[in-house]
Amino acid sequence: MSDEQRFLDRLAERNAQRGDEPTWIAARRQAGAARFEALGFPHRRIEEWKYTNVRDIARGDFALATDADFSPATAAALTLPLDAYRLTFVDGVFAPALSDLGSLPEGVQVMPLSRALEENHEAVGGPLGRLTGVDFSSFAALNTAFMEEGAVVRLAPRTVVDKPIVLQFLSRAGQQEVMSHPRILVEAGGRSEATLIEHHVGDAEAANFTNLVEEIILERGAILSHYKLQEAPLKDRHIASIHVEQARDSRYVSFNLNLGGGLVRNDLVSDLNGEGAEAIYNGLFYGQGRQHVDNHTLVNHNAPRTFSRENYKGILDDRAHGVFNGKVIVKRDSQQIEADQSNANLLLSDRAEIDTKPELEIYADDVKCAHGATTGQLDEEAVFALRTRGIDEQTARGLLTLAFAGEVMDRVDLDAVSERVELTVAGKLPERFNLAGLVETASAFNEG
Amino acid sequence: MLEVKDLHVTVEGSEILKGLNLTIGAGEVHALMGPNGAGKSTLSAVIAGKDGYEVTSGSITFEGRDVLEMEIEERAQAGLLLGFQYPVEIPGVKNIYLLKAALNAQRAARGEDEIPAPEFMKLVKEKVGFMKMDASFLQRAVNEGFSGGEKKRNEILQMLVLQPKLAMLDEIDSGLDIDAMKVVADGVNSLRGEDKGILLVTHYQRLLDYIVPDHVHVLVDGRIVKSGDADLARELESRGYDWVVEDSAA
Numbered sequence: 001m002s003d004e005q006r007f008l009d010r011l012a013e014r015n016a017q018r019g020d021e022p023t024w025i026a027a028r029r030q031a032g033a034a035r036f037e038a039l040g041f042p043h044r045r046i047e048e049w050k051y052t053n054v055r056d057i058a059r060g061d062f063a064l065a066t067d068a069d070f071s072p073a074t075a076a077a078l079t080l081p082l083d084a085y086r087l088t089f090v091d092g093v094f095a096p097a098l099s100d101l102g103s104l105p106e107g108v109q110v111m112p113l114s115r116a117l118e119e120n121h122e123a124v125g126g127p128l129g130r131l132t133g134v135d136f137s138s139f140a141a142l143n144t145a146f147m148e149e150g151a152v153v154r155l156a157p158r159t160v161v162d163k164p165i166v167l168q169f170l171s172r173a174g175q176q177e178v179m180s181h182p183r184i185l186v187e188a189g190g191r192s193e194a195t196l197i198e199h200h201v202g203d204a205e206a207a208n209f210t211n212l213v214e215e216i217i218l219e220r221g222a223i224l225s226h227y228k229l230q231e232a233p234l235k236d237r238h239i240a241s242i243h244v245e246q247a248r249d250s251r252y253v254s255f256n257l258n259l260g261g262g263l264v265r266n267d268l269v270s271d272l273n274g275e276g277a278e279a280i281y282n283g284l285f286y287g288q289g290r291q292h293v294d295n296h297t298l299v300n301h302n303a304p305r306t307f308s309r310e311n312y313k314g315i316l317d318d319r320a321h322g323v324f325n326g327k328v329i330v331k332r333d334s335q336q337i338e339a340d341q342s343n344a345n346l347l348l349s350d351r352a353e354i355d356t357k358p359e360l361e362i363y364a365d366d367v368k369c370a371h372g373a374t375t376g377q378l379d380e381e382a383v384f385a386l387r388t389r390g391i392d393e394q395t396a397r398g399l400l401t402l403a404f405a406g407e408v409m410d411r412v413d414l415d416a417v418s419e420r421v422e423l424t425v426a427g428k429l430p431e432r433f434n435l436a437g438l439v440e441t442a443s444a445f446n447e448g
Numbered sequence: 449m450l451e452v453k454d455l456h457v458t459v460e461g462s463e464i465l466k467g468l469n470l471t472i473g474a475g476e477v478h479a480l481m482g483p484n485g486a487g488k489s490t491l492s493a494v495i496a497g498k499d500g501y502e503v504t505s506g507s508i509t510f511e512g513r514d515v516l517e518m519e520i521e522e523r524a525q526a527g528l529l530l531g532f533q534y535p536v537e538i539p540g541v542k543n544i545y546l547l548k549a550a551l552n553a554q555r556a557a558r559g560e561d562e563i564p565a566p567e568f569m570k571l572v573k574e575k576v577g578f579m580k581m582d583a584s585f586l587q588r589a590v591n592e593g594f595s596g597g598e599k600k601r602n603e604i605l606q607m608l609v610l611q612p613k614l615a616m617l618d619e620i621d622s623g624l625d626i627d628a629m630k631v632v633a634d635g636v637n638s639l640r641g642e643d644k645g646i647l648l649v650t651h652y653q654r655l656l657d658y659i660v661p662d663h664v665h666v667l668v669d670g671r672i673v674k675s676g677d678a679d680l681a682r683e684l685e686s687r688g689y690d691w692v693v694e695d696s697a698a
Contacts, residue, residue: 382538384536389549
């Protein structure tokens with residue numbers, strides 16, 4: 001039996017258990033399955049997957065979770081300490097007991113996909129799959145075949161959401177490895193404003209497969225800050241396809257923070273379709289052990305006077321492997337574009353590897369584009385300055401490595417997120433850096 | 449406590465210090481003055497261990513230890529601390545981390561335990577207040593985006609927390625307005641003590657109105673050509689350096 005067939009058999013089992021569903025869903029499910037079967041899992045001869053081997057997923061035998069049982073105490077320890085509207089999913093299954101929507105302000109809808117389908121499936125059917133269709137990748141096709149849960153966020157025009165919206169995905173350790181195919185749909189009306197935090201975390205021993213598809217539609221002037229804090233267990237596989245459609249004067253700010261997962265692939269795409277639209281991509285990835293973290297980004301400048309800025313930083317230790325592929329396409333006659341891209345990486349071990357590739361395709365002439373990639377060393381002058389204060393060389397290098405990550409986090413407004421990332425990075429840094437006990441100081445000082 | 453004997457130093461092949469002798473005893477404040485290009489900054493840079501300076505002969509000992517054999521951090525841990533003329537910006541490293549790591553490194557070198565968090569906070573808050581700095585400085589990256597005056601205050605703040613046995617301050621007065629100068633001078637004066645030494649490297653006498661030295665040395669062309677007390681600094685202020693240069697050439 002082929003790897004693909006094993007997944008299709010799982011789908012057939014699941015479909016047999018399903019009740020009636022709207023015909024459009026059944027049709028898309030079928031189209032997803034057919035596309036997945038035709039494409040098969042990506043292999044390394046495909047340019048976009050040249051550096052990322054998905055064999056660990058393809059050879060897996062993943063069940064589908066049927067409940068959302070999770071120790072509330074464990075969940076509480078994993079949850080970001082943040083006053084927020086929160087939806088929690090356990091292995092992809094909605095967990096009402098771990099969710100808290102409080103009283104959502106008028107004009108704001110946040111709900112599990114299953115409920116949105118129950119309430120008005122046609123309203124979901126229109127936008128769902130429009131940006132990320134089954135042709136995007138075999139993983140997107142697979143997601144479409146299995147789609148049943150996820151989150152729908154809708155903001156009425158001019159709504160400003162007072163608290164962050166957190167979508168928390170918990171991965172559970174269990175007898176059998178499971179897969180989930182969450183689907184997130186965000187529709188932000190004109191001039192609405194929100195912060196969305198997607199948090200992937202779980203039991204340290206978990207070894208599951210998450211295959212996420214996320215579609216985000218920003219109407220004219222809408223502003224969305226999107227934090228993706230991926231600190232999944234180190235044996236988890238995490239595939240995410242995020243597609244953002246941006247109308248005139250909209251602004252999308254992404255913080256793509258990847259600290260966990262054994263095999264991670266993020267595809268982040270923005271279509272800048274209206275003048276004044278702006279996409280800001282901030283990324284941080286940290287790999288250790290044999291972690292593999294692949295970030296592919298694509299910004300389509302489809303309209304004149306659109307802007308993109310991208311800054312990804314990677315830290316890789318042990319035998320970790322990082323991939324950064326940032327592509328910018330400026331469409332014919334899209335004049336007065338500004339696109340800026342940089343990727344800087346630190347390798348903490350001789351056996352760590354980074355493959356970084358900026359790609360520019362420009363079909364207009366009045367364009368300001370810059371890109372740069374560095375894989376580097378720490379600032380030796382700073383190392384010296386710290387040593388002249390009595391700090392040993394390794395600790396100095398540790399502090400500067402933490403600072404390297406901190407430069408991405410400096411732009412984060414949410415302390416709960418930046419502190420979590422700082423503590424996690426400090427905790428992951430090699431022991432030789434002696435940072436244990438140092439980092440807690442800052443937050444303790446604020447409290448003290 | 450510090451003894452520099454017949455020190456010859458070359459930078460990129462040219463000799464900058466040409467047989468410098470200097471002894472600083474406990475409780476003394478020394479000012480090293482001289483015209484631009486005389487090699488004033490070279491001495492403190494060599495003592496701190498900066499790269500690119502080659503000691504071709506001579507010796508530096510601190511409390512009997514051969515400084516040139518010590519690692520950069522060991523020198524600081526032993527109580528030799530350099531305040532930079534141009535403090536380096538270290539993006540992303542919070543001041544509070546630098547202070548704690550540095551203080552604990554010093555304590556570890558003395559065989560002491562790490563400082564308990566409450567004690568550390570109390571100490572740091574007191575020193576920040578003394579330097580008339582806002583506590584928010586501690587959460588900011590070291591010197592990043594600081595004005596010239598803020599950087600200098602920050603250097604002194606580090607000194608106040610680390611309490612060096614010998615503080616070497618390189619042009620600590622440059623770029624300071626008069627108010628900042630007073631704060632910095634108060635900070636430096638608070639470092640004085642029976643068992644402590646201070647070496648001020650400065651071009652101008654102005655600073656010495658606020659931090660009155662016990663000994664003043666004039667460095668010309670890599671050698672100390674004249675030493676005296678605080679009066680010498682005032683004389684230099686009124687007469688300039690030329691007469692010393694001419695006397696030394698004679």
